[in-house]
Amino acid sequence: MSKQGLTDLEARKIAAEYDEDGNLNSKLRLLKGAAAKIISIAAVLMSLFHLYTAFFGVFESILQRSAHLAFALVLTFAIYKPSKKAVKNESIPWYDWLFMILSIACYSYYVMNSQVISSRMSYIEPLTALEIAIGIISGLLLIEATRRVIGNTLVIIIFICLVYGVWGHLITGTLSHREFTVMWIIDHLFYTVTGIFSTPLGVSATFIFLFILFGKFLEVSGAGQFFIDLSVAGMGKYRGGPAKTAIVASSILGTISGSAVANTVTTGAFTIPLMKKTGYKSHFAAAVEAVSSTGGQIMPPIMGASAFIIASYLGVPYMDIAIAALIPAVLYYCCLYFQVDMRARRLGLVGLKKEELPKVTSVLKSGFMFFIPLVVIVVMLASGSSPMKAGLYSIGVTIVVAALKSATRLSFSKVFKALDLGARAAIETAIACAASGFIIGIIGLTGIGLKFSSLIIELSGGILIITLVFTMITSIILGMGLPTVAAYIVQVPLTIPALIELGVSPLAAHMFVFYFAALSAITPPVALAAFAAAGLSGSDPMKTGLTAVRLGLAAFIVPYMFVYGETLLLVGDVPDIILSVITSIIGIIGIAWAAEGWLFRHAYWYERAVLFIGALLMINPGAVSDLIGFAILAAVYLYQKFVSKNSTVENTISN
Numbered sequence: 001m002s003k004q005g006l007t008d009l010e011a012r013k014i015a016a017e018y019d020e021d022g023n024l025n026s027k028l029r030l031l032k033g034a035a036a037k038i039i040s041i042a043a044v045l046m047s048l049f050h051l052y053t054a055f056f057g058v059f060e061s062i063l064q065r066s067a068h069l070a071f072a073l074v075l076t077f078a079i080y081k082p083s084k085k086a087v088k089n090e091s092i093p094w095y096d097w098l099f100m101i102l103s104i105a106c107y108s109y110y111v112m113n114s115q116v117i118s119s120r121m122s123y124i125e126p127l128t129a130l131e132i133a134i135g136i137i138s139g140l141l142l143i144e145a146t147r148r149v150i151g152n153t154l155v156i157i158i159f160i161c162l163v164y165g166v167w168g169h170l171i172t173g174t175l176s177h178r179e180f181t182v183m184w185i186i187d188h189l190f191y192t193v194t195g196i197f198s199t200p201l202g203v204s205a206t207f208i209f210l211f212i213l214f215g216k217f218l219e220v221s222g223a224g225q226f227f228i229d230l231s232v233a234g235m236g237k238y239r240g241g242p243a244k245t246a247i248v249a250s251s252i253l254g255t256i257s258g259s260a261v262a263n264t265v266t267t268g269a270f271t272i273p274l275m276k277k278t279g280y281k282s283h284f285a286a287a288v289e290a291v292s293s294t295g296g297q298i299m300p301p302i303m304g305a306s307a308f309i310i311a312s313y314l315g316v317p318y319m320d321i322a323i324a325a326l327i328p329a330v331l332y333y334c335c336l337y338f339q340v341d342m343r344a345r346r347l348g349l350v351g352l353k354k355e356e357l358p359k360v361t362s363v364l365k366s367g368f369m370f371f372i373p374l375v376v377i378v379v380m381l382a383s384g385s386s387p388m389k390a391g392l393y394s395i396g397v398t399i400v401v402a403a404l405k406s407a408t409r410l411s412f413s414k415v416f417k418a419l420d421l422g423a424r425a426a427i428e429t430a431i432a433c434a435a436s437g438f439i440i441g442i443i444g445l446t447g448i449g450l451k452f453s454s455l456i457i458e459l460s461g462g463i464l465i466i467t468l469v470f471t472m473i474t475s476i477i478l479g480m481g482l483p484t485v486a487a488y489i490v491q492v493p494l495t496i497p498a499l500i501e502l503g504v505s506p507l508a509a510h511m512f513v514f515y516f517a518a519l520s521a522i523t524p525p526v527a528l529a530a531f532a533a534a535g536l537s538g539s540d541p542m543k544t545g546l547t548a549v550r551l552g553l554a555a556f557i558v559p560y561m562f563v564y565g566e567t568l569l570l571v572g573d574v575p576d577i578i579l580s581v582i583t584s585i586i587g588i589i590g591i592a593w594a595a596e597g598w599l600f601r602h603a604y605w606y607e608r609a610v611l612f613i614g615a616l617l618m619i620n621p622g623a624v625s626d627l628i629g630f631a632i633l634a635a636v637y638l639y640q641k642f643v644s645k646n647s648t649v650e651n652t653i654s655n
Helices: 007-015 034-054 061-079 094-112 114-119 128-147 152-170 184-188 199-221 223-235 240-259 261-280 280-296 306-316 318-347 359-384 385-403 412-423 426-445 448-460 464-481 483-493 497-502 506-522 528-537 541-551 554-564 575-596 605-619 623-643
Strands: none
Touching: 034 061, 034 199, 034 359, 034 385, 034 412, 061 094, 061 128, 061 199, 061 412, 061 426, 061 575, 094 114, 094 128, 128 152, 128 184, 152 184, 184 199, 184 426, 199 223, 199 359, 199 412, 199 426, 223 240, 223 261, 223 359, 223 426, 240 261, 240 280, 261 280, 261 506, 261 528, 261 623, 280 318, 280 412, 280 506, 280 528, 280 541, 280 605, 306 318, 306 483, 306 506, 306 528, 318 359, 318 506, 318 541, 318 554, 318 575, 412 426, 426 448, 426 483, 448 464, 448 497, 448 528, 464 483, 464 497, 464 554, 483 506, 497 506, 506 528, 506 541, 506 554, 541 554, 554 575, 554 605, 575 605, 575 623, 605 623
16 A cells, blocks of 8 residues: 555556546456466566567567557457456456467467568569468558557548548548559558557657666566655645645656656555645646646656657667657746645645655665666766667666665566566557558548648748748647647648748757657546546546646647747857846746746735736737847836735635
8 A cells, every 4th residue: 555545456456547527448468377477477578578578679670569559469369358348357368368479470470571571672573361360460450559548539631531541542632542442552661661550659669668677666566656755845835835735746757657647646646635735726736747747758867758759760879869858848947836836825825844845865866876876867868769678778777776685676676677667558559659650641541731832831821930830730630539648640741841841950850749749648538547536536528638738728829939939949059048047047937927826815806817928928029029029027016015915805625
């Protein structure tokens, strides 16, 4: 039993999945007996396969990616039930054993014949009947796995794409394409690296898996609890301390895990009860945790899985993406921090009592060594090492530093557990990346991507701000039904070319889409991170989601700012970057004041409107706008502090 009264089993159930009403979907089997042992061994073998390739070098593309996907499919059919109402929960039914065998058989064909497949002349050499059958069965298995793991949204998109690929030539007008036979489509999707085995699956099979595994080694060694304890020790004494603890702890753990929901239930099980105990309302406490955890996906140095894919698409070192993401992530957390601080001041909250706080020195003494693996990752990535090597070395360093203390030392059983959990945690990303290959493949085959981009530009009248709004809405909608990585990948060939054509830099365009795909985790009507936090706090899911949007308001504004001024992505001259960062931070503080409606007293609606305008002017690059914005913010600040400090205003909180 944890400190918060949640058992590990209960926490896993909460973390599993949430539907749009905030109710738990029991999609995962809790296997027991021989089946549980067999699947654990399969998961460990998957992790060992990736460690082997990281150490000795990756195999040929199709071999590496098909083996990775085969493991993921086997684990999917073993762990994920066909529906949440399925009866069998502790054993694997016969049909899923059959699916597992078919997955091994079909994808082993790609593994065994990868050299032949890579060297054949695609579209010219006809596929054999066996190859067509394997392609069809492989596709059906992947679609079923996608339905179980990701949900119906991505499956529907896949079917629309496939129907368009087969019969799109019958459409008249712009969206029409040349006729393709079924064999041609199967060839393109399953026997080249432009479909299922394209770049996203390649990144999942190399970089992403190792970083997920690294996170699990940290988790098993006790690093997660260390970072939480350190956050409590450092921030707990301040006004509204537990909420600030959630911000710090979630930003650290979220950048390692890369999953907003998983991070929410990990740190939220500790921070949400503390926030409620201090005086925050349930929905506000849950929203703080959800926003904090979601921000972990955009917080360097590790970030979420999508960052590795962005680097691959742009052809730049991963560290370039991490550096570019730094200031927007800082602005995100600054806004959240100051809103939490203003809410604490408004409620008259104080920090935790001294006896409730662990000592910083004691916490550091017990777990200081867990900083070493994070430092190793940053140093290696900054020095130009590959993400695979950085992930591999960091896992090794974690094992070594954990051995320094008996309490954290990784026994054989703990190492086995980390290998097991790492493979299971990688399932969603692997399936999402592979399933996105259907969409990427059809878009590339039919050329619909460029046509879609042209359509967006035409609808927006070639006006950049309107195109950005369309892209934002698309990203959020896709993210509501898809993991961040899938929502981002789908848009790469569809909306990003339109942004680039209108003059947006490739880096800013990719980051724009990535940010809004991540923000879907806190955006109603389907806000999975907010719903997960609501489950822990006992609050209303929709109210929690709406509060989360307000707390994460900066994240909805900053992407527009770095599109119009790349200095926020640390691109440009140093003086310009420094000035842009300073003015943006001041502007973000203004956003926090406006959103929370409090400086030294309750802010009237017109004061909040003026604050918001001034804040936007500060964030928007430009000397004139900065001066005007600063003057506005300073005027409201001084007015509240000196002119109307004795005014009698309504001081209650209704939301």
